[in-house]
Amino acid sequence: MSATRTSPPVADADLLRIRGLHAGYTVPGRSGLRRRRVDAVAGVDLTVRAGQTVCVVGESGCGKSTLARSVVGLLEPFAGSVSFAGLDLASAGRRQRRRVAHDLQMVFQDPYTSLNPRMRVADIVAEGWRIHRGRVAPGDHAAEVARLLDLVGLDPSYAGHRLHELSGGQCQRVSIARALALRPRLVVCDEAVSALDVSVRAQILNLLADLQGELGIAYLFISHDLDVVRHIADEVAVMYLGTIVERGTAAQVFGDPQHPYTRALLSAAPSVRDRPDSATEVALTGEVPSPAAPPSGCRFRTRCPLAADVCATEAPGLRARGDGEHPAACHFAGQGAAAAASVEAAEEKQA
Amino acid sequence: MSSTAAADRPAAARTRSALGAARRVPVRVWIGGGVLALFVLAAVVGPVLHPYDPVATDLPNRLLAPGERTEAGAVAWLGTDQMGRDLLANLLAGSRISLLVACATVLVGGAVGLVVGLVSGYFGGWPDTIASRVGDIQLAFPSILLAILLAGVLGPSVTNIVVTLAITRWVVFARVARASAMATRRLDFVDSARVLGAGHIRIMVRHVLPSCWQPLLVAATVQVGLVMVAEASLSFLGLGVPVDTSSWGATVSVGRDYLGSAWWISTMPAVALALVVTAVGVIGDGFRDVSDPRSRI
């Protein structure tokens, strides 16, 4: 997306700033009275600048959706702060928060469930204006809906249709038009293209890039699809079990992965172009532990080919190991290739 | 597939959509609807065409069997009762009360239940706990006993019987509405509206409420039948409509003393009641079968 982007008005403004965020859900405690808190997101720092695309990538259970929901206010964080354009959302009043809704919108994974199937396309797109009166005069709704549908590449004649008459890709365009109706500065995309077929996915990704170029929108793009992330990201944050394990520009993270989990993820991702041969593949055994009972020390150590004693006692901070390096949360950042081969051999033996 | 089938594709598609529409409303629903429509029509125009005087006595014509002629020469199609009043006229007049009470009760009980269920299902937490526990307690108590108690306190009148029956029925509607609201509350489009900045009232009315209608309608059709039976039961016990008002339950009650000599007095209103309740039940089942909006492609 960097290719098509124009510079935003305030180039260095931090639009979204997340600091020390803990968020998740509660489960009944052992006593049955007090509820126990499960941190699906356990201490995340993240910044999105105006007009930028920041991707959060990770597997299910890594907390990336919890992160997205905390940002748009669907989830009350346990601790830490989320501030948008300088306004701390946790301490902001209801009215201030409603005002932020203009600037902060979200596109969900499944357009069929995230849009009300009983409403017509025009009503879905115009709902924001009915909530925030005074943005668009009721008389102009029809014209504005037509303009927005055209913007997202849908024929304005679809305004009167219902969702079941549209295909998945068209529904996702409606959902993007709805998010754009309030002219947001940041759009959170939670797996926004994951439910789409390959050919349609490319259409939507192009659309998102075009909109960024035209309107200077920033994206917080949550995805598990590395091909997509690599294509659109300015910056990438790799999440594992509630924490960011590696962060950097797309070129840094994909070209020179430092964390063993990033390396495993990259080599496990099925790709059309470079098919892995088993010699270079970093195979992970096991599955992600439950966030209700994370391992001590480094959260990745139970599946890590490099794990040593220090990993069980000391959680590695997210920091750069040297000049020009990007930050990774690993005691052995950068030392992966040698160990990878031994793991592969071990797994082969097991199978 | 042969070439003809391929060439006929538009025709085939037409047939399919026609078939689909027909499949959406099964034949039994049409029959049920027809029966119900007949009774509604009878309730509306019947008493005008064939008036019924609840206080009249015509002793020479008492206890005529169905089809016999009165002294005046008219045919008593359904027979006459112990006072010589025409049973058909009685049933027509009674159908007004029975249907009116049933509809009013379902409307009142349904409205109360909908609001309580919507609020408790949408918000959860303590409003839900209170509403659910009150409902549980009430359901644990046999509803006819509760109705007898309330009707005894309030005294016989059509309004009171509606109030009484609505109080015994709202829980059912509340539960149905609560279940739908809870299921809908978790859907992505509710979150999507919250992200847009929508308030609770707007979300409840615009996004949650519409998904409650369908199950409520199904519940309502079931309840119409049950309420009619409950009203008949109360009237049978003398706790229902006032004595000078005709109702199917009251007529069954009166006929009880003559079961040996004039079976038709109790039987005719009972058959009418059974027909209406069955018809409504069939319609309700039909609604349930076609109510899934996702079955539409």
Add this chain to the structure above:
Amino acid sequence: MPVPDMGGEQRAMPVPDMSGEQRAMPSTAGDGARTTGAERSPAARLRGVHIGFGGRGDELPVVRGVDLDLVPGRVTALVGESGSGKSLTALALMGLLPAGARVGAGSVEIDGRDTAGFTDAQWRRLRGTKVAMVFQDPMAALNPSFTVGWQIAETLRRRRGTGRRAAREQTVELMRTVGIPDAEHKYREYPHEFSGGMRQRAVIAMALTLDPAVLLADEPTTALDVTVQAQILRLLAARQADTGMAMLLVSHDLGVVARVAQDVAVMYAGRIVETGALDDVYTSPAHPYTRGLLDAVPDPARPGRLVPIDGQPPAPGHRPAGCAFAPRCPYATETCRTDDPPLVPLAASRPGPATGQHSVACHHSDRVLARATGTEVPS
């Protein structure tokens, strides 16, 4: 103008029959390890299969004339987007078509026997021994009220008459071979006590219990995470190589297919539009749809705009006359809008390693191929 009888035409056509000819080894790397399928007759064979809903299966045609051979020792991938008919094709091989769907024309042969008119009992005898299936959702394939071990052992006892103790031992061994650690202990656990990846391993173990000749895997890793997906794909490939069974991998994910399959068949709107050895199809796609699919995947080497396929796939029942892809195709001409091109082997003159099995259903495959090698750009 009436649309030609595709089913009949297809059957008469020299379809790429993988059994009959000596399989030349593709010269590209990565395929050399397994070519055990040479000279072996297919374990399952589809010929001109039509599957549809309603009536005699012709009111809403979803699959329209599919030919497919599943050869022992080879993994064939059936690739397509949602609604292309790939899953129905796989289900037809199991005799498990959903209610209302039926095979309208063509033949489904398993182990040399035509399954037309098979009764439930006949299908049940085939399932497990001749064909077995791994579904997308492992939870749906396991009975939640019985332990995983018991479910596998029960299959052995009922179908093979294995004794209680022997069945238990074989089950534990089987669970071990699919990489379930501590199988003795896991034998006694219920499906909900398994993690997602372990559940899919258990389902694979269950499918392999009776040594099926054909394993059908319908999106076996779509519900799984990337790292677990890699484990399961490795497992499937390893089991397939060990047993020498035929495998059909149904997937929408070109990357997943690239990891496991040797042959690939691309489906669009109910037909196979291109088929051949994986390397041939991926490196020199001859159908514009295959080309479009591959181009639509983001490529780090080509930043900037993606090249999507315009429009939407047609819904069953609304497919255009002629080639179903024509409305979205940059190469389409008048012929494409009237004549549905048959699936024919590519001319030997095409570039790249000639194996003779690369077939395509396109009037303009030569132009697509030329474009693939960069000599011509479509107008």
